[in-house]
Amino acid sequence: MRIRVLSFILLLFCNSLWAAAKIEHWQTAQGSRVYYVQTEGLPMVDIHVVFDAGSARDFKQFGISSLTASLLDTGAGKWNADEIAKRLESVGAQFSAASSTDLATLSLRTLTEPALFSKALDTMQVILTDPLFNKADVSRDQKRTLAMLKQTEESPGDLAGIAFSNALYGDHPYAHPTEGIIKTVAALTPKDLKAFYKKYYVAANAIVVIVGDVSKQQAEQTAEKLLTGLPVGQKPDALPDVVMPTKATEQHIEFPSSQTHVLVGLPGNYRKDPDYFPLYVGNHILGGSGLVSKLFDEIREKRGLAYSASSSFSPLLKQGPFTIGLQTRNDQTPQALEVLNKTLNDFISNGPTPAELTAAKQNIVGGFAMRFDTNKELANYVAMIGFYDLPLDYLDTFQKNIENVTIAEITDAFKRRINPQLLQTVTVGQATTKSAK
Incomplete structure (x- = not known):
């Protein structure tokens, strides 16, 4: 009961911070x-x-x-x-x-x-x-x-x-x-x-x-x-649209290290993307929430293939990168990649469970206000809102937008936006007999 009361108080506190901005x-x-x-x-x-x-x-x-x-x-x-x-x-x-x-x-x-x-x-x-x-x-x-x-x-x-x-x-x-x-x-x-x-x-x-x-x-x-003193000038032309890769590629860079760095992904989303919140919540479950994410559980906890594994969307004016990353022992690279791809494919096909979605929403909403609890951090968010022309009530409506996300929306967004047949894979490390191409 005390935990529920504390959570309720924190939620009210968070809402008051949002309203104050x-x-x-x-x-x-x-x-x-x-x-x-x-x-x-x-x-x-x-x-x-x-x-x-x-x-x-x-x-x-x-x-x-x-x-x-x-x-x-x-x-x-x-x-x-x-x-x-x-x-x-x-x-x-x-x-x-x-x-x-x-x-x-x-x-x-x-x-x-x-x-x-x-x-x-x-x-x-x-x-x-x-x-x-x-x-x-x-x-x-x-x-x-x-x-x-x-x-x-x-x-x-x-x-x-x-x-x-x-x-x-x-x-x-x-x-x-x-x-x-x-x-x-x-x-x-x-x-x-x-x-x-x-x-x-x-x-x-x-x-x-x-x-x-x-x-x-x-x-x-x-x-x-x-x-005062700046010329009026003019805004620059719009950036060109991002063109999606037409096929999957795998690139290995030989490097004398005991660990192989692995990056897998595609161009992802942009700041005003209508899929922003389903992708945001979905990624939190897939690999953005650290120790409790699916990627961490499958790659680290169940198999010990990497110290950590994570995923992220980095939205920009145009489509920023969707990235899955990990480091693994050189000889384990093929297995780690296999588990990574299977975990991603399963998530795209099935989406999260109701329990995973509920936990993700609570985690995101509960910690959001702490990201701008100082003037400096708030200024950074306001700059983001201004530069990307987001709604002025972005901080006030963030909680509602997160809470409104459904399993169907997450599954639909990932199926449309992350095509496993187009994934770009980069590995940097020392190839072994098993992992060399």
Whole structure:
């Protein structure tokens, strides 16, 4: 009884958090979208400025998005990297910039006391609107990136990931690593980075997210001030659609390791996919819930073929990857793959049991609110909602959408979206007599 009461209290608490995340939305004078959530209790604010400027916009210059983002705070306006760091440190603010597959994000966390907030915001505005891309700074970060890329050649897991993306996406912009490859990164110049910045870091391509203890009026002023100095520009063209593989493939990369890295999958779903919630819940049961998933039970618990086995959907603007992954002893690779494929095929054919569905829903709903129980985490979710143009009540309706998922919907979605005859399989490890092709 005490457990049921506690669960009920936690559920009420979660619902109150969702209801509290009231997202307000408007556009700046330059046409940038703004998403704002007022929170109280801590005199802090988290600010994100998001651009459709991720690695999918690299085209042939693989890695240019990532290198551009990493260099923004190495010199801007009249300040060098040390001076920027000192300005932020003097007011207790934290700044970062990074690029992922779809987007580039500049983030600021600062106190809301007027003098501290003003200095932090001024600093971010200069970083955003007047980065220098000095030759020396570019050369230093370029060398650092190249050293990191060189290390990936010594990592079977990284090699597997690169080969897997290429197998899934071919010539699509999602195929290459976010950080690029050695050949393309080595060829980048300050002129290239400035051109990329000028094309994509424009007001028409910007989304501003503000979450914290500031009024709406302050949020409006903050958004306008941040983007002052950015040209209006224009949004980039839509990304091409993902083309599904036409047949299954198996690729083995020889590597002197005692374990073989295994990746199996297909292009999966996208953020606004009508099958998003059935696939989300179904994957939680299949391999997304860790120690209690079907893949973990069949591969680890029953047969001891791997330390862990999991699956995931990674939705993007277009179809992100559906991935099943594990590591196994080299000589066990064929057996592990056999069990993996059988488990997936059985799940596609039969779907989950009622008990599995109930447990999955309770687990997902019960833990969801804890994913955004800080301003920073909430800001990340709001940025996702804004960038992918999801409903503003996404967080409020999440529980209902999960609870409405049925076994029939899961089975139907997996049958339509995951075709075992098209699976792409990549293994990286040392082939043995039994596992060599």
